[in-house]
Amino acid sequence: MKESTVMMFMDSLWVMVAAILVIGMQAGFALLEAGSTRMKNSGHVAGKQILSFAIATIAFWAAGFGITFGEGNSFFGASGWLMHGDSKTFDSLSWANVPLSLKFLFQLAFVGVSLAIAWGGFAERAKLSVYFIFGTVFTVLIYPIIGHWVWGGGWLGKMGMQDFAGSTVVHLQGAIAALVATLLLGPRIGKFNKDRTPNLIPGHNQVYTVLGGIILWIGWFGFNAGSTMGTADGFFGYIALTTNLAAAAGAIGAILTSKLLTGKADIPAMVNGVLAALVAITAACAFVEAWAAIVIGAFAGAFTFWTSVYFERKGIDDPIYAFSVHGIAGILGTISTGIFASPRLVEQTGVGKAGLLYGGGFQQLFVQTIGVIGAAGYVAIVSFILLFALKKLIGLRVTPEQEISGLDISEHGSYGYPEHLDPAITQKAN
Amino acid sequence: MQYPFDEPNVQTSKKEPDLQERLAKAGSLEELREIHMRIIPMIQGLSASGHSIEYRYNMLNNMHDVLTRRAVSLAYDAAKKTFGEPPGGKLCFFSMGSSARHEQTVWTDQDNGLIYQTVRADEVEYRAFAEEFSRTAVQYLAEVGYPLCQGNVMASNCRWRHHEEDWREQLLFYLNNGSEENLKYMMIMLDTKQVYGVPALLFRLRKWFVHELHQRPMILKKMRELVTSHEIPMNMFGMIFTERWGKYSGRFDLKQGVFAPYINSIKILSVLYGNEAQSTRERILELNEKGFITLTETEQYLAVYDFLLELRLKHSIGLAETDDRLDYHLRLSEMEPKNVQELKRIMKQIKAIQKQTKKRGPSFEQSTGI
Numbered sequence: 072m073k074e075s076t077v078m079m080f081m082d083s084l085w086v087m088v089a090a091i092l093v094i095g096m097q098a099g100f101a102l103l104e105a106g107s108t109r110m111k112n113s114g115h116v117a118g119k120q121i122l123s124f125a126i127a128t129i130a131f132w133a134a135g136f137g138i139t140f141g142e143g144n145s146f147f148g149a150s151g152w153l154m155h156g157d158s159k160t161f162d163s164l165s166w167a168n169v170p171l172s173l174k175f176l177f178q179l180a181f182v183g184v185s186l187a188i189a190w191g192g193f194a195e196r197a198k199l200s201v202y203f204i205f206g207t208v209f210t211v212l213i214y215p216i217i218g219h220w221v222w223g224g225g226w227l228g229k230m231g232m233q234d235f236a237g238s239t240v241v242h243l244q245g246a247i248a249a250l251v252a253t254l255l256l257g258p259r260i261g262k263f264n265k266d267r268t269p270n271l272i273p274g275h276n277q278v279y280t281v282l283g284g285i286i287l288w289i290g291w292f293g294f295n296a297g298s299t300m301g302t303a304d305g306f307f308g309y310i311a312l313t314t315n316l317a318a319a320a321g322a323i324g325a326i327l328t329s330k331l332l333t334g335k336a337d338i339p340a341m342v343n344g345v346l347a348a349l350v351a352i353t354a355a356c357a358f359v360e361a362w363a364a365i366v367i368g369a370f371a372g373a374f375t376f377w378t379s380v381y382f383e384r385k386g387i388d389d390p391i392y393a394f395s396v397h398g399i400a401g402i403l404g405t406i407s408t409g410i411f412a413s414p415r416l417v418e419q420t421g422v423g424k425a426g427l428l429y430g431g432g433f434q435q436l437f438v439q440t441i442g443v444i445g446a447a448g449y450v451a452i453v454s455f456i457l458l459f460a461l462k463k464l465i466g467l468r469v470t471p472e473q474e475i476s477g478l479d480i481s482e483h484g485s486y487g488y489p490e491h492l493d494p495a496i497t498q499k500a501n
Numbered sequence: 502m503q504y505p506f507d508e509p510n511v512q513t514s515k516k517e518p519d520l521q522e523r524l525a526k527a528g529s530l531e532e533l534r535e536i537h538m539r540i541i542p543m544i545q546g547l548s549a550s551g552h553s554i555e556y557r558y559n560m561l562n563n564m565h566d567v568l569t570r571r572a573v574s575l576a577y578d579a580a581k582k583t584f585g586e587p588p589g590g591k592l593c594f595f596s597m598g599s600s601a602r603h604e605q606t607v608w609t610d611q612d613n614g615l616i617y618q619t620v621r622a623d624e625v626e627y628r629a630f631a632e633e634f635s636r637t638a639v640q641y642l643a644e645v646g647y648p649l650c651q652g653n654v655m656a657s658n659c660r661w662r663h664h665e666e667d668w669r670e671q672l673l674f675y676l677n678n679g680s681e682e683n684l685k686y687m688m689i690m691l692d693t694k695q696v697y698g699v700p701a702l703l704f705r706l707r708k709w710f711v712h713e714l715h716q717r718p719m720i721l722k723k724m725r726e727l728v729t730s731h732e733i734p735m736n737m738f739g740m741i742f743t744e745r746w747g748k749y750s751g752r753f754d755l756k757q758g759v760f761a762p763y764i765n766s767i768k769i770l771s772v773l774y775g776n777e778a779q780s781t782r783e784r785i786l787e788l789n790e791k792g793f794i795t796l797t798e799t800e801q802y803l804a805v806y807d808f809l810l811e812l813r814l815k816h817s818i819g820l821a822e823t824d825d826r827l828d829y830h831l832r833l834s835e836m837e838p839k840n841v842q843e844l845k846r847i848m849k850q851i852k853a854i855q856k857q858t859k860k861r862g863p864s865f866e867q868s869t870g871i
Contacts, residue, residue, distance in 0.1 A: 264748050271746035334734050334742045384751065 081302045083169045086177050089297020092290045093180035097124050099286030100187040104194060105487075106279025107339065107391045111477025112195045113275060114487030119199075123190060123206055124183045130210035131182050136175055138215035140164050145226040148219050163224040167300035177297065181241050182214050184294070188245025191393025192253035196260075196468050199482045201461060209248060213453050217244050217446045231423035232442040233412060233435065235310075236298040238354030238404035239446045246398030247450040249389065255458050256467050258388030260474050269383045272390070277338055284342035288318055291349045295356045306357070306419065313356045314349065317368030321348020324372035332377065343379065344372030347396045351404030355411065357420050363411040371400040405443050409436030524567055530575065530644045533568050537646040540564055540607055541821055544814070554807050555782065557814065562603045566696075569596065572645045573697040576638035583633055590619035590627040593698035594638060594656060601694035602764070603780040604810065606817035608826035610648045611639060614661035614693070616668055616702045624664065635662050638697075648827060654689060665702060672710050679720050684727050687714070688765065691772060694779060711772070718863070721773060728765040729859045734758045735848045741833060741841075749830040755816065756829035759844075760809050763851045766858045767802065770794075773862030781806060793861070801850065808847050812840075 097120050105117040127135075133153055140163045141151030151160045154175060158165070164174050186209055193201065220227040221240050234240055263269055274280055295314045296307040325344020329337040348368030352359075355367055379395040389395070412426035412435055423438065425431030461467055468474070473481035477492070486492045490500075520536065520543055527533050540561065547557045573594050598612035599605045615635050619627040635656035643649055656662045663671055672690065675683040690710060695703050714720060734742035734753070743753050764781055770793070771784040778787040785806065789799040813829070820826045833841055 266748070268748050268750035269746055331736050331738070332740070332742075333745055334732060334736065380745065 078303060079168050082167070082300065083173055085302045085307070086167070086169045086173045086297065086300050089293035089300075090173065090177040090180050092293025092297065093177070093184065094124070096180075096184055096287050096290035096294070097121075097187060099283045099290055100184075101283070102279045102286065103283025103342070104191065104391055106276040106281075106283060107274035108195050109272065109477070110275040110488050111479055111486070111492055113479065114485065115478035115482055116194060117487070118483070119190065119202055120187060122202060123186050126203065126206035127183045127186050127210045128179060130207045131179050131215075132175070134211045135182060135215045136178065138211065139178065139218035140174075140223045143219070143223075145224075145229065146219070147216055147225075148223055163222065169300060174300070177300065178218075181237060181294075182210055185214050185237075185241045185245040186210065188242060188393055188397045189248035189252065191245075191391045191397075192249030192251070192389060193256065194390040195478065196256055196474050197252070198465070198467060198469055200465060201467050204461060205248075205252075205457060208457050209454075213248065213450055214240075214244055216449060220445070221442065227438075227442045227445065230438045230441070231435070232438050233358050233408040233423040234354045234405055234442065235357040235420070235422075236295045236353045238350060238401045239442055242350045242353060242397040243401030243405070243443065243446055244450050246394050246396075246401055247447050248454045249393035250387075250398060251451055251454040252458055252467075253387060253389050253394070255455070255462055258386070259390065260471060262388045263386060267386050269386075269388075274339065280339050280342055284345055288345055288349065291318070291353075295353055298357075310356045313359060313361060313364035314352055316361055317348045317352035317356075317364040317371075318345050320365040320368035321345050321351075321372030324348070324369035325376045328373040328376045332380070340376050340379075343392055343396050344376060347371040347375040347400035350397050350400035351407065354401075354404040355408045358408045358412040358416050358423075358426075360411070360413050360416070363407075363413070367404065367407045367411065371403050374403065375399050402443050402447075406436070406439050409433075409439040520564075524564070524571075527571060530572065530641055533571055533645045536564075537568055541818055544607065544818065554810050554814070558604060558810055561607065561814075562600075562605050565600065565605050565609070568645055569600070569642065569647070569696055572641040573638045576641045577634055577697065579637050579641075580630060580634035584630045590617055590630075591699045591702060592617035592631060592634070593700060593702040594635070594696045595693050595703050596696050597654065597689055597692050597694075601692040601779060603694075606813050608646075608817055608820060610827055611642050611650045612654045612689070613639070613642075613656050613696065614654075615656040616663060616665055616706055618665045618702055628664070631662060665706065668706055669709065672706075673713070676713055676717055676720060679723050681727065684720070684724055687720070688724065688727075688768070691768060692779065711775075711777075714772070715775065721862070725769050725773065725858065725862060728762070728769045729855045731762040731765070731855075733762060733848050733852045733855070735845065735852075739845050739849075741845065741848070743833065744830065749828070751832070752830035753833050754829060755809075755812060755831050759848055759851055760813065760829070762855065763805060763809060766851075766854050770858055770861055802854065805847050805850050805854070808843065812844070
């Protein structure tokens with residue numbers, strides 16, 4: 072067997088495994104979000120994860136993949152609809168030595184994650200119909216544009232923006248959409264008092280939240296290390312190392328910050344700290360040294376705990392802190408390479424320049440900042456226009472009665488925990 | 502049956518002669534309520550004329566004592582009217598908590614109980630009378646301006662209203678079942694003060710209870726652990742924790758954060774050494790007199806106490822125009838920076854006092870569990 076054939080086999084296998092790991096993160100989000108929300112919405116919150124991935128799959132196959140990676144201009148791809156095209160059509164992905172179907176599957180997994188993040192801002196009060204419409208538009212008109220700018224041969228990629236696995240492309244996008252949604256939807260009933268002081272609406276199952284966090288942590292090995300889409304030089308191992316170090320530092324940073332700021336070592340805060348650290352290292356995992364990964368992870372974990380408290384005090388009801396964990400950490404992670412990108416790793420990846428700390432000047436920091444502002448601005452504008460229009464046309468939010476009775480029963484007709492919430496079922500069973 | 506009505510020695514300010522006279526003549530709940538509402542100007546006058554915090558609290562609490570006693574006396578008369586002359590028996594309506602420790606602020610909720618003694622044959626009838634009297638007393642106190650206790654520590658609750666023998670049975674149950682809840686009930690029962698009726702009933706019960714408590718070193722040890730395990734809400738860098746959620750979000754809970762842990766530390770020290778004083782100030786002084794704490798410590802303990810009292814009183818006066826007069830949550834951002842710094846210093850001292858309390862008292866090494 073030729074060496075090139077063996078390499079293609081190895082790379083393909085690796086990308087397949089990575090894609091499965093990242094798609095498996097949907098299970099992590101289902102557990103994380105369901106555990107972090109109330110029992111009366113648990114079936115809805117978990118179940119919509121399947122709906123979300125299903126919508127993303129069809130829409131990304133039909134149009135999103137072409138707009139992201141298809142041949143086009145600096146702003147969007149204009150070919151590759153329904154994945155059709157010749158070798159030139161998806162030239163932006165030609166660096167990966169695997170079949171197009173696997174490239175699609177792997178990239179689809181990323182869209183699925185980005186969309187899952189966006190739903191955090193909709194949790195416990197949005198209509199099911201909004202998920203269909205916004206999910207489709209996000210997959211076709213929002214995510215692919217930023218994806219194209221950075222990874223599909225667009226203007227940010229040409230400037231040398233360093234976003235190895237998507238702190239901006241995947242996480243910041245989802246988080247900005249979540250923020251716009253949560254602002255337009257307004258807080259959940261009972262979240263704030265008349266004087267705007269916040270109330271605690273605890274998640275119904277912390278064990279689910281923790282399990283969700285662990286599944287996401289594992290999935291991130293596919294997310295970051297899998298983004299090499301190749302095995303030849305074993306570089307994916309190094310990326311797995313920086314990813315893991317950051318996550319560990321994020322857990323410790325968050326739980327210590329929680330203890331220092333509130334007196335209690337909050338478990339959901341620790342889980343969010345892990346995720347914030349993973350989000351932050353997603354851009355930087357291939358560009359920074361191991362020690363820097365620890366710094367980035369610890370800072371992201373600690374800082375996003377503070378921002379989650381801050382935004383809540385400012386009257387923003389972000390039920391699972393999606394904007395802090397994915398948005399703030401996404402910004403931190405993207406900017407961090409402008410400071411910490413190491414010359415040897417920049418040379419190895421061949422993207423951008425070394426960071427400020429290594430004498431690279433402000434050039435890379437500037438590019439990273441422009442990337443963050445550009446991406447966040449575009450997502451915010453398009454998400455706002457779409458959601459505002461939906462609000463006016465069909466309404467984003469379920470009725471107060473439906474919200475109070477819970478989305479499980481009002482949108483789906485059955486409870487996630489029937490024995491707990493519907494005494495009649497227990498009586499009948501007895 | 503008539504009980505002597507002992508008028509406390511109310512020392513009023515020269516600026517408020519009118520209030521004392523009106524209090525002495527007050528014969529209705531409306532009048533008592535009106536006098537209650539006039540406490541604030543009296544205290545403000547005392548503050549303006551430079552009276553010490555100890556003096557102001559004495560004045561304030563003497564006023565509360567008279568108001569409470571008058572209201573309960575009216576309730577007794579009303580219950581007598583309903584039931585006719587009460588059958589043979591004795592009772593004692595008593596207060597607990599800050600009232601018993603003589604450290605009530607302007608606004609304070611009720612914490613009270615009832616003990617009674619009867620000839621066995623009359624028990625059922627007298628129990629009904631005691632219940633009616635307690636219910637009326639609690640209602641009258643609420644009308645005068647003492648809101649109902651949210652924890653239902655009131656004589657109208659049968660948990661806090663018993664025949665003398667039943668009280669002993671109840672306390673024995675607590676003593677022999679040292680759950681956290683029972684420890685808390687016992688901590689409450691360590692602060693009691695007669696309000697109306699026969700003081701001897703309460704005195705005997707308290708004497709017996711403290712004696713029984715000292716027969717159970719493990720319970721005393723658990724009480725000390727309960728008190729000293731309360732975390733003072735401040736981190737190692739001196740940052741004060743505020744409430745994260747709820748209507749007091751962003752504010753500091755003065756009562757649960759520092760006042761209660763401090764008061765309870767002093768209380769448990771006092772009990773551990775077998776002292777009998779009831780007010781926090783007297784407890785500190787008694788600890789010093791008997792040589793359990795040094796003079797320097799005494800001065801430190803009193804300084805902490807006075808600072809907390811001052812903070813509580815100022816805050817309490819500021820609540821006059823609100824609907825939430827029992828609130829003890831401070832907006833640190835609205836306090837003067839020097840007062841916040843002082844609060845932090847005091848909180849560090851309370852942490853140290855808690856640590857000292859953990860080490861003080863009799864050794865429990867040889868004790869057996871209950």
